[in-house]
Amino acid sequence: MxxxxxxxxxxxxxxxxxxxxxxxxxxxxxxxxxxxxxxxxxxxxxxxxxxxxxxxxxxxxxxxxxxxxxxxxxxxxxxxxxxxxxxxxxxxxxxxxxxxxxxxxxxxxxPGTATAEGMAWAGAILGLGAAAVQGLALIAKSDPSILEPLRAALKQAGIQL
Known part of the structure; x- marks a missing residue:
């Protein structure tokens, strides 16, 4: 996969x-x-x-x-x-x-100049976020314990996994 x-x-x-x-x-x-x-x-x-x-x-x-x-x-x-x-x-x-x-x-x-620049920044930020999530998913396959802090933070926010 x-x-x-x-x-x-x-x-x-x-x-x-x-x-x-x-x-x-x-x-x-x-x-x-x-x-x-x-x-x-x-x-x-x-x-x-x-x-x-x-x-x-x-x-x-x-x-x-x-x-x-x-x-x-x-x-x-x-x-x-x-x-x-x-x-x-x-x-x-x-x-x-x-x-x-x-x-x-x-x-x-x-789009005006400011709108186009804002959209470019938003796209860059979303792309970096997606890359970080993909990287974390790849690392988590070899070491699942890396997700424990994330699970704890989600549990504290009231989200049960």
């Missing part, structure tokens, strides 16, 4: 990583950028490639971040070119257009 949980967790982690990285790559590659912005992206790639060839960019160290970026974009440990500002601006404009095209009854769900 634990092997299936591990495999599900690994698949979910991989899917999350791809989901995080693919919209940026797809947006840059699908030609959805304005011609001027697409030229800025190509110039940034060329400048980065020249810097790598000159030895002024890139590193011999390959950590987890470099590995993921290298797998997603094919840059390896040389790093990524700096993203031009127009890419972020166009992504914001595209998101704004998507919200404008939604029906009126959905418009109240449009």
């Amino acid at each position: 634990s092997r299936s949980r591990l495999s599900v967790a690994l698949v979910a982690l991989g899917a999350t990583g791809v989901a995080i990285l693919s919209p940026v790559a797809a947006h840059a590659e699908d030609g959805g950028l304005a011609p001027k912005c697409q030229k800025a992206v190509e110039d940034a790639k060329a400048a980065h490639q020249a810097a790598v060839e000159n030895g002024t960019a890139g590193s011999s160290f390959m950590g987890p971040k470099e590995l993921m970026l290298g797998l997603a974009n094919g840059y390896g440990s040389s790093g990524m070119p700096k993203t031009p500002k127009c890419v972020d601006e166009q992504a914001a404009e595209d998101e704004q257009k998507e919200w404008d095209n939604m029906p009126d009854f959905v418009q109240f769900l449009r």
Whole structure:
């Protein structure tokens, strides 16, 4: 049973990583950028490639971040070119257009900056909590006595297990 949980967790982690990285790559590659912005992206790639060839960019160290970026974009440990500002601006404009095209009854769900940041923090906290519970469950399989303080706290709160 634990092997299936591990495999599900690994698949979910991989899917999350791809989901995080693919919209940026797809947006840059699908030609959805304005011609001027697409030229800025190509110039940034060329400048980065020249810097790598000159030895002024890139590193011999390959950590987890470099590995993921290298797998997603094919840059390896040389790093990524700096993203031009127009890419972020166009992504914001595209998101704004998507919200404008939604029906009126959905418009109240449009997050503001503070709401989006709050939702990101809430998601991070819930994710860390879920990871802690999973870790405790894995440890409890090998040493069930680790759950005694939790059982005592729940019993004191009136919850019988």
